[in-house]
Amino acid sequence: MKRIHIKNGRIIDPANDVDSIGSVYVADGKIVAVNTELDGFQADEVIDAQDKIVCPGFVDLSTRLREPGQSRKATFQSETLAAASAGITSLCLQPDTKPVIDTPAVAELIKELAEKANYPQIYPIAALTQKLEGNELSSMLSLKQAGCIAVGNASKPISNLLILRRAMEYAASHDLLLMFRPNDYWLGNKGCAHEGEIATRYGLPSIPDAAESIALGQCLELAELTGCRVHFGQLSCKRSVIKIHQANKYGLKVTADVAIHQLHLTENDMIPFDSAYHVLPPLRTEADKQYLRQGLAGETITCICSDHQPHDVDAKLGAFPETEPGISSLETLLPLMLKLVAQHAITLHQGIAAITQNPAAILGLPAGALTVGYPADICVFDAEMSWQINQDNWKSKGVNTPFWGETMKGRVTETLQAGRVIYRLAVGVDKS
Amino acid sequence: MSNLQLTAEGKLKHFLTIEGLSQSLLTEILDTAESFVNPTDQQIKKVPLLRGKTIVNLFFENSTRTRTTFELAAKRLSADVLSMSISTSSTSKGESLLDTIRNLEAMYVDMFVVRHGLSGAAHFIAQQTANHISVINAGDGQHAHPTQAMLDMFTIRQVKKDFSKLRVAIIGDILHSRVARSQILALNTLGAAEVRVIAPKTLLPAHVQTLGVSVCHNLNEGLQDIDVIIMLRLQKERMTSALLPSESEYFKCFGLTESKLKIAKPDAIVMHPGPINRGVEIDSKVADGPQSVILQQVSNGIAVRMAIMSMAMQPQGAI
Numbered sequence: 001m002k003r004i005h006i007k008n009g010r011i012i013d014p015a016n017d018v019d020s021i022g023s024v025y026v027a028d029g030k031i032v033a034v035n036t037e038l039d040g041f042q043a044d045e046v047i048d049a050q051d052k053i054v055c056p057g058f059v060d061l062s063t064r065l066r067e068p069g070q071s072r073k074a075t076f077q078s079e080t081l082a083a084a085s086a087g088i089t090s091l092c093l094q095p096d097t098k099p100v101i102d103t104p105a106v107a108e109l110i111k112e113l114a115e116k117a118n119y120p121q122i123y124p125i126a127a128l129t130q131k132l133e134g135n136e137l138s139s140m141l142s143l144k145q146a147g148c149i150a151v152g153n154a155s156k157p158i159s160n161l162l163i164l165r166r167a168m169e170y171a172a173s174h175d176l177l178l179m180f181r182p183n184d185y186w187l188g189n190k191g192c193a194h195e196g197e198i199a200t201r202y203g204l205p206s207i208p209d210a211a212e213s214i215a216l217g218q219c220l221e222l223a224e225l226t227g228c229r230v231h232f233g234q235l236s237c238k239r240s241v242i243k244i245h246q247a248n249k250y251g252l253k254v255t256a257d258v259a260i261h262q263l264h265l266t267e268n269d270m271i272p273f274d275s276a277y278h279v280l281p282p283l284r285t286e287a288d289k290q291y292l293r294q295g296l297a298g299e300t301i302t303c304i305c306s307d308h309q310p311h312d313v314d315a316k317l318g319a320f321p322e323t324e325p326g327i328s329s330l331e332t333l334l335p336l337m338l339k340l341v342a343q344h345a346i347t348l349h350q351g352i353a354a355i356t357q358n359p360a361a362i363l364g365l366p367a368g369a370l371t372v373g374y375p376a377d378i379c380v381f382d383a384e385m386s387w388q389i390n391q392d393n394w395k396s397k398g399v400n401t402p403f404w405g406e407t408m409k410g411r412v413t414e415t416l417q418a419g420r421v422i423y424r425l426a427v428g429v430d431k432s
Numbered sequence: 433m434s435n436l437q438l439t440a441e442g443k444l445k446h447f448l449t450i451e452g453l454s455q456s457l458l459t460e461i462l463d464t465a466e467s468f469v470n471p472t473d474q475q476i477k478k479v480p481l482l483r484g485k486t487i488v489n490l491f492f493e494n495s496t497r498t499r500t501t502f503e504l505a506a507k508r509l510s511a512d513v514l515s516m517s518i519s520t521s522s523t524s525k526g527e528s529l530l531d532t533i534r535n536l537e538a539m540y541v542d543m544f545v546v547r548h549g550l551s552g553a554a555h556f557i558a559q560q561t562a563n564h565i566s567v568i569n570a571g572d573g574q575h576a577h578p579t580q581a582m583l584d585m586f587t588i589r590q591v592k593k594d595f596s597k598l599r600v601a602i603i604g605d606i607l608h609s610r611v612a613r614s615q616i617l618a619l620n621t622l623g624a625a626e627v628r629v630i631a632p633k634t635l636l637p638a639h640v641q642t643l644g645v646s647v648c649h650n651l652n653e654g655l656q657d658i659d660v661i662i663m664l665r666l667q668k669e670r671m672t673s674a675l676l677p678s679e680s681e682y683f684k685c686f687g688l689t690e691s692k693l694k695i696a697k698p699d700a701i702v703m704h705p706g707p708i709n710r711g712v713e714i715d716s717k718v719a720d721g722p723q724s725v726i727l728q729q730v731s732n733g734i735a736v737r738m739a740i741m742s743m744a745m746q747p748q749g750a751i
Binding site (some may be wrong): 153195196197199200201202203204205206272273313317318319320321322 | 556573574610
């Protein structure tokens, strides 16, 4: 295994409170020194990170890679390359694969696919209930033993609160983290857009913010009742931020993340009936966006995820309500995070912590930090480099992003996973 | 989205929604429709404007009235017309909306008249279809039904002449009504003094006031000073989805009866896009009474649709 010396970079490692120009040394797949010069280190490879930022590889709490079951949309091969090019070195896979991750066999299959794609740090989230139907508990302990990092019900609701309670009690018994996307099925009313001005004008079936905050409130109550560790995923509205803030103040240890696009887009950005903007939870109001940003700045929300959902072209061709929701978003995670920093919504340290240290801590992974002895998951990026989102630069098979054609700032130049260079930006690429 | 239905010169190419259309364009539609009505006998003339053109009525949702008037309008314009009810043919075989469109395109048609159950379907077709084809929205989901709105405007103008002094009440299921959304846009564009919606909260969209209307939940209060009353059809399934307790309670609160009609201005007209649910949203005595212009609306549908179809074909050199 290569011995690598990354030099001259600005090392930002919030977990170890590091922000300085210096070197990172990697040997045997591990970090051996940070910021202290190792005189006798024989490097096989030197990466000059002059004018670049060197930080821990990113940890993404919510992705879909569409395998197994929907390789028409995307594959482990295509999406792990996209993830690597985006600086992501660990990612959680939502259980709504086909078949659902509700048996150890499916979890094993995912591990195999991950090995084959040469990207072993894919962490499946086990289905909380069988087939995600919300009726019967999955074999959570066996799934944990098969490598699942947490339990969750993806975007599927659990309407019966007694079942949710039992599932949370059982998860707590095995010290499993519940990753919960709050969404009341009935209040959601099969909607496809936020219940606001835009849905009113265009006659779109709509989802009120209360569909999220009510389900969140119920789960908070059950977290206290059952003692289950809960992480709330993909929050979209002001009321949810307030509820998490209150719960933390009250002493309940719950965490939350937000999908990167929710921090930038609102219902008013939607081009009418353009399915690229069809996403769940839906894009909400300017006030919601501002609250989510403040929640991040005030560390009520500590993580940003991509909520990556690649689709084939056909899935997005149709009348808006019949198109499939979701945005392909691995590759815009870093540039859009940096945009938040440029807009003074959060600090660079907060932004990096939200995609490294904080999600890794929630998952209990030795990742998200440049700690000596940790696997060398490292991202080197140029915060000033502009690039256009187009067919030449895009890696994911899903081109379903409302940012298509835009020029963004911030590009990954090298990604190391456990000491291997899994991505390097091709030299001579268009930097315009 | 407004650009999608206009050519670079600002002429009508598609007719998908009232949104983004100017007052002068709407007035041009009404004036053009006027020209198709023979002033002596009020009969609609047959004209050769679209001779040699093929128009396909694509109805993914059932409709009798709208489809018939579109067919008649096309025939009076001397076009060849084909009407297809898609719900019973291709989509049940799993064909996608886009494939259906592509197949018909390959048969050299010039215009699609589309009705579909999902909001945005007509926009989608207009975006995807070949450049020489015009798309007319004959109702998409809960979004828009712009030709219905224009024939209503035509009818209002026939009777009331000037929009600027008019107070218009739209009563009933605004939430699910594409007709109401298009009427509100048209009335505001044409400069009506007030558009008032009257319904229980369960039948109003959450942010209805952002459409540029005043809101009232009580029919007796809401009918005061009103010049034009537009009743909306109440679908039976609203009862089963817990939006309303019963037809009889709805009729008691929001049904238009002779005595309620007296609250409005004495020369108020009563409109309904049809089909009517007698005894649910409107009493027969009112529907068939002297203030009702409901059948006039239907007749006007042909002239207005002729106007819109011929104008949309104009940029392609039909005239």
